[in-house]
Amino acid sequence: MDYRSKRVTNLPPYLFSVFQKKKKQLEEQGVDVIDLGIGAPDLPTPPFIVQKLLDESVKPENHRYSNYAGSQEFREAVANFYRRKYGVELNPDEEVLTLVGSKEGIAHLISAVINAGDSVLIPDPGYPVYRSAVSLADGESIYFPLDHQNEYRPNFKSLSQTEIRKAKMIILNYPSNPTAATVNLATFQEAISFAKQHNLALVHDAAYGLVTFGEYEAPSILQVPEAKDIAVEFGSLSKSFNMTGWRIGYIVGSKHLIQSLSLMKSNIDTSQFLPIQKAAAVALQSDLQSVKHNNDIYNNRLSTMLNALKQIGIHVKRPKGTFFIWAPVPIGYTSNEFAEEMLKKAGVIITPGTAFGPSGEGYFRISLSVHTDRLEEAAKRIRQFKGGES
Numbered sequence: 001m002d003y004r005s006k007r008v009t010n011l012p013p014y015l016f017s018v019f020q021k022k023k024k025q026l027e028e029q030g031v032d033v034i035d036l037g038i039g040a041p042d043l044p045t046p047p048f049i050v051q052k053l054l055d056e057s058v059k060p061e062n063h064r065y066s067n068y069a070g071s072q073e074f075r076e077a078v079a080n081f082y083r084r085k086y087g088v089e090l091n092p093d094e095e096v097l098t099l100v101g102s103k104e105g106i107a108h109l110i111s112a113v114i115n116a117g118d119s120v121l122i123p124d125p126g127y128p129v130y131r132s133a134v135s136l137a138d139g140e141s142i143y144f145p146l147d148h149q150n151e152y153r154p155n156f157k158s159l160s161q162t163e164i165r166k167a168k169m170i171i172l173n174y175p176s177n178p179t180a181a182t183v184n185l186a187t188f189q190e191a192i193s194f195a196k197q198h199n200l201a202l203v204h205d206a207a208y209g210l211v212t213f214g215e216y217e218a219p220s221i222l223q224v225p226e227a228k229d230i231a232v233e234f235g236s237l238s239k240s241f242n243m244t245g246w247r248i249g250y251i252v253g254s255k256h257l258i259q260s261l262s263l264m265k266s267n268i269d270t271s272q273f274l275p276i277q278k279a280a281a282v283a284l285q286s287d288l289q290s291v292k293h294n295n296d297i298y299n300n301r302l303s304t305m306l307n308a309l310k311q312i313g314i315h316v317k318r319p320k321g322t323f324f325i326w327a328p329v330p331i332g333y334t335s336n337e338f339a340e341e342m343l344k345k346a347g348v349i350i351t352p353g354t355a356f357g358p359s360g361e362g363y364f365r366i367s368l369s370v371h372t373d374r375l376e377e378a379a380k381r382i383r384q385f386k387g388g389e390s
């Protein structure tokens with residue numbers, strides 16, 4: 001008996017598990033493998049957030065169901081955060097919804113908005129969940145290629161009229177996983193105009209919105225006037241407050257899109273554990289010094305790794321956000337070959353660019369979310385990598 005539905009059978013393959021298997025094999029042979037493939041922070045959740053969870057978790061009134069839409073307290077904290085950080089006004093009752101992590105929200109929103117056969121424009125390379133979620137909704141993914149020449153900004157002119165006409169939704173993600181590309185508000189203005197002109201719902205995934213370096217601050221797409229008519233933005237505490245396991249995020253923007261997602265979700269989950277929502281509210285309303293502290297750590301690791309790459313002839317423009325480096329593979333390798341070679345010769349796991357879509361060919365992604373000592377060891381091995389070749 002095959003218990004896999006067509007939807008599950010048709011899911012695109014998940015490339016990360018292949019390298020995890022190889023990692024296990026090598027470790028069993030006694031090889032010290034350094035995993036730079038991980039897409040989650042290694043740093044701990046700031047203590048003031050953990051403390052709030054501890055305090056709230058012993059109160060019996062917090063052991064009940066949350067509202068479907070999430071607690072008023074958390075939704076107000078998100079609205080306050082948007083006012084303070086971006087100067088954007090949000091109605092916490094209609095324009096904010098609590099999510100059990102943004103991944104859940106992205107996947108459910110797609111199912112809530114598109115019909116079987118509808119198309120969604122998704123970034124290539126991009127976060128693999130977009131494509132899987134479109135597939136689960138029986139939709140069709142149309143990749144829009146992002147390339148180095150255009151600094152990984154969307155080039156709307158590259159899309160054909162047929163593709164645009166078929167599409168119901170477009171997804172953007174800045175600062176970007178995997179390319180680490182960042183944009184300014186002008187790119188969002190252009191995207192909103194494009195989406196309005198073609199009746200597309202615009203979904204912006206801002207999972208790395210607070211993970212930025214130096215003077216650069218990532219804009220919110222809702223800072224574009226009238227963006228709320230057609231756009232939503234996803235936010236997550238996972239990457240900025242090191243809370244991946246807590247499963248807490250939010251969606252803000254168009255009340256029509258949010259209403260549709262909310263209706264779907266009310267039949268699937270009943271929001272997140274109240275103490276987690278309360279702790280997350282405290283995080284968003286903090287002075288964000290803990291975020292700055294983490295970003296400084298990533299920024300230092302970035303210098304270490306960029307230097308190591310330079311020494312093997314790989315030059316990368318310093319990214320302004322995320323904890324990723326997106327770099328070209330040396331001449332003569334495919335993405336996969338280079339990743340395999342790195343694992344075999346240096347014991348370092350990197351992610352081949354093709355894991356994020358066909359336009360990722362010729363590139364690889366390094367994650368900076370491993371302990372600084374281990375990252376330095378990885379950098380050392382990478383510097384020696386070329387020597388091993390000749």
Ligand SMILES: *Cc1c(COP(=O)(O)O)cnc(C)c1O
Binds near residue numbers: 102103238239244247
């Ligand atoms: C990690 C990640 C997410 C999901 O984060 P959650 O933990 O589900 O909130 C969403 N988008 C991108 C691009 C990510 O890298």
